[in-house]
């Protein structure tokens with residue numbers, strides 16, 4: 001069974017207008033050289049999420065950083081010797097990096113880059129909700145603030161959420177899940193767990209439409225359909241593969257299909273095309289051009305990251321992530337549970 005929390009407690013999130021960085025070739029090269037010199041001088045490593053611009057992803061790889069999902073970004077930063085971590089992504093990613101790397105300086109390219117899931121789930125509403133359901137194990141998605149992670153028993157990523165919830169269900173535990181309702185329903189369906197769901201959503205994934213997707217599938221019957229589980233249930237039902245960003249990239253690389261329809265932020269296409277050159281990557285339809293779509297398959301907060309701002313941050317030192325130590329210590333416990341679970345899974349599979 002699953003149940004939902006009354007919608008009225010969920011803040012309405014207004015996504016910012018989409019403003020993407022446009023650079024000439026000469027500007028791009030000059031900025032990259034300036035940034036590389038600043039990074040060397042400050043012993044910095046760049047961690048870029050798959051949804052950021054191709055320029056940032058390329059720069060991260062050219063300078064020995066990483067392009068990945070939020071958890072791998074934090075893990076990579078932890079293992080790397082650099083004393084400064086620069087995060088190209090959104091606020092919860094910077095916080096996760098700082099939670100796992102308290103001894104390092106963590107900088108965000110734009111400290112105002114948010115996530116609708118994080119904004120949908122403010123700690124001041126979420127903590128009393130948890131307190132009202134003491135019989136439930138609190139499982140939160142990584143797209144949450146440090147304060148929400150600190151209240152949770154477990155933090156999970158989309159790649160491991162179903163496995164952890166199934167494990168808890170088999171131990172007889174009932175779940176309180178936050179913040180993404182679509183991912184929560186998907187996890188409930190595949191795990192069979194008793195889950196009470198917070199009603200948050202991602203502005204990007206919620207815009208994918210099943211009817212339009214069926215039309216595109218009819219025009220490309222050979223294409224495999226890859227869907228991130230933050231998408232609506234009707235879209236997930238049409239998928240050949242449902243998975244995290246990393247799992248969807250792996251699917252493009254390993255499946256024999258020559259074409260793919262992808263329902264997630266189109267920033268990921270840069271890595272998919274580099275991973276599987278020659279394969280056709282098509283964007284799953286959203287509510288469409290000229291309609292009320294606020295994201296149209298690209299996150300407006302991720303688009304706030306760019307090379308110009310990165311140079312400014314390194315020159316001015318703005319955007320440093322700071323977390324109250326008591327909050328950090330609690331948050332690291334719930335993240336560590338997931339990391340230990342994932343490590344045990346890998347050992348079992350070996």
Ligand code: SF4
Pocket residue numbers: 051090114115116117118143202203204205265299300301302
């Ligand atoms: S794409 Fe969605 S889940 Fe990811 S950062 Fe943007 S709003 Fe958050």
